[in-house]
Amino acid sequence: MSDRHIVKSYDRDLEAIQALIMKMGGLVEAAILEAAQSLENRDEELAEKVRKGDKSIDALEERVNEEAARLLALRQPSAGDLRTVLTVMKIGANLERIGDYAKNMAKRTGVLVQMTPIEGSAGAIRRMAMAVEAMLKDALDAYIQRDPELAQDVRLRDHEVDQMYNALFREFLTFMMEDPRNITACMHLHFIAKNIERMGDHVTSISEQVIYLVTGEMPEDDRPKADRTAVDVPGF
Amino acid sequence: MYDNPLMKRDAVTKEVKISARGCQVFYGDTHAIKDVDVDIEDKTVTAFIGPSGCGKSTFLRCLNRMNDTIDICRVEGTITLDGEDIYDPKVDPVQLRAKVGMVFQKPNPFPKSIYDNVAYGPKIHGMARTRAELDEIVERALRRGALWDEVKDRLDAPGTGLSGGQQQRLCIARAVATEPEVLLMDEPCSALDPIATAQVEELIDELREQYSVVIVTHSMQQAARVSQKTAFFHLGNLVEFGETGQIFTNPHDPRTESYITGRIG
Numbered sequence: 101m102s103d104r105h106i107v108k109s110y111d112r113d114l115e116a117i118q119a120l121i122m123k124m125g126g127l128v129e130a131a132i133l134e135a136a137q138s139l140e141n142r143d144e145e146l147a148e149k150v151r152k153g154d155k156s157i158d159a160l161e162e163r164v165n166e167e168a169a170r171l172l173a174l175r176q177p178s179a180g181d182l183r184t185v186l187t188v189m190k191i192g193a194n195l196e197r198i199g200d201y202a203k204n205m206a207k208r209t210g211v212l213v214q215m216t217p218i219e220g221s222a223g224a225i226r227r228m229a230m231a232v233e234a235m236l237k238d239a240l241d242a243y244i245q246r247d248p249e250l251a252q253d254v255r256l257r258d259h260e261v262d263q264m265y266n267a268l269f270r271e272f273l274t275f276m277m278e279d280p281r282n283i284t285a286c287m288h289l290h291f292i293a294k295n296i297e298r299m300g301d302h303v304t305s306i307s308e309q310v311i312y313l314v315t316g317e318m319p320e321d322d323r324p325k326a327d328r329t330a331v332d333v334p335g336f
Numbered sequence: 337m338y339d340n341p342l343m344k345r346d347a348v349t350k351e352v353k354i355s356a357r358g359c360q361v362f363y364g365d366t367h368a369i370k371d372v373d374v375d376i377e378d379k380t381v382t383a384f385i386g387p388s389g390c391g392k393s394t395f396l397r398c399l400n401r402m403n404d405t406i407d408i409c410r411v412e413g414t415i416t417l418d419g420e421d422i423y424d425p426k427v428d429p430v431q432l433r434a435k436v437g438m439v440f441q442k443p444n445p446f447p448k449s450i451y452d453n454v455a456y457g458p459k460i461h462g463m464a465r466t467r468a469e470l471d472e473i474v475e476r477a478l479r480r481g482a483l484w485d486e487v488k489d490r491l492d493a494p495g496t497g498l499s500g501g502q503q504q505r506l507c508i509a510r511a512v513a514t515e516p517e518v519l520l521m522d523e524p525c526s527a528l529d530p531i532a533t534a535q536v537e538e539l540i541d542e543l544r545e546q547y548s549v550v551i552v553t554h555s556m557q558q559a560a561r562v563s564q565k566t567a568f569f570h571l572g573n574l575v576e577f578g579e580t581g582q583i584f585t586n587p588h589d590p591r592t593e594s595y596i597t598g599r600i601g
Binding site: 180 | 556557560584585586587592593594596597598599
């Protein structure tokens with residue numbers, strides 16, 4: 101809907117709140133990549149930056165919620181405008197959560213740099229993080245362009261992230277069984293992988309919000325779930 | 337444990353009270369209503385919304401033949417009440433209007449006492465044989481109009497001496513005194529303050545238990561608050577008619593969306 105509101109300040113309010121979301125999205129994307137990078141390069145300084153940066157993401161989410169509450173109270177939005185405000189609040193919450201996971205990755209990186217690296221793991225985690233970051237970027241593009249097809253595409257790609265997580269889960273299990281001295285590092289790495297897998301779920305939820313925003317309906321089909329680690333117990 | 341569901345607002349499909357098919361209205365050469373088909377359900381509040389001049393009031397006035405009073409007005413198509421054509425020459429418009437009551441934008445009490453305002457309709461329709469019966473009808477109507485407690489000690493005072501909100505509720509009491517089956521309301525709150533508006537809205541919600549209510553309103557929020565079904569009119573066409581929740585969260589027609597979100601349509 102490209103038509104402008106008769107009351108121009110209404111458009112400005114709606115644009116402002118969406119600009120906040122995009123700003124948040126940019127910060128979160130950077131946090132994901134930098135968290136993975138700090139792990140791979142054993143860069144304690146970059147990890148510290150990610151940990152500190154989470155505060156501004158949280159602050160932005162709070163502003164999104166305040167602006168959304170104000171808009172609801174003062175403008176009583178309906179139809180597409182209402183869905184915009186509702187989705188902005190949910191996407192804000194998803195982004196904030198992804199930011200928390202990135203922060204947690206950076207925290208664990210701080211511990212992992214003190215230990216012997218587990219071979220190949222950091223690279224695999226970075227690839228997984230890059231996949232999620234690319235999904236997030238597309239989900240946010242789908243949001244700005246109101247593109248439900250791109251959103252649906254992102255939604256289906258979460259499958260790949262789940263599979264990467266499954267593979268890493270097995271790998272860490274093998275490392276731990278081979279040598280119990282790997283357990284501490286592998287536990288941290290596993291939590292990191294799990295964090296990224298959860299990020300993917302939040303990106304999926306953002307995509308679903310985009311579909312709701314544009315079509316007025318949540319996607320009904322179940323998307324494929326590939327995280328089977330809670331069902332299948334590999335290696336035993 | 338029992339779930340605590342939200343207050344039920346869905347329009348469960350009910351019996352159709354008024355049905356319009358291929359309704360057209362002309363004022364001289366002006367084509368005011370174009371081929372409108374609509375089913376108005378019993379015990380449901382139906383809201384008509386749309387920009388000024390879209391025909392919503394004109395259509396509302398067709399439902400109790402108020403347009404008969406306008407010489408140049410011509411109505412085509414069929415409108416039925418409980419399956420009977422209300423434009424049938426055998427139908428007496430006065431009897432029809434007793435069944436299909438109306439409340440107008442500006443409170444318009446008769447220059448009579450509060451009591452006589454309400455008693456007028458029942459008297460001319462011979463609904464009461466004794467004064468006691470009439471008293472009962474007046475009290476019941478005023479109670480239903482949520483006005484009884486405020487006026488019971490001064491029923492002989494002139495109706496015009498009440499406040500605007502009270503006058504409007506008096507008009508509603510007057511409209512329900514003849515035990516109508518349908519109540520048409522043309523912008524009933526536009527001259528009222530927010531408190532009186534809330535009282536009238538609460539009243540509309542109560543009336544829904546017994547009547548089919550059709551309300552024309554310029555306040556989209558009011559339509560959203562009081563109605564179960566909403567019809568959007570634009571340039572004489574019925575653009576969209578559906579469940580109120582759906583119209584206000586996910587309208588199907590872009591013209592509806594433009595109008596309710598305050599965009600230039």
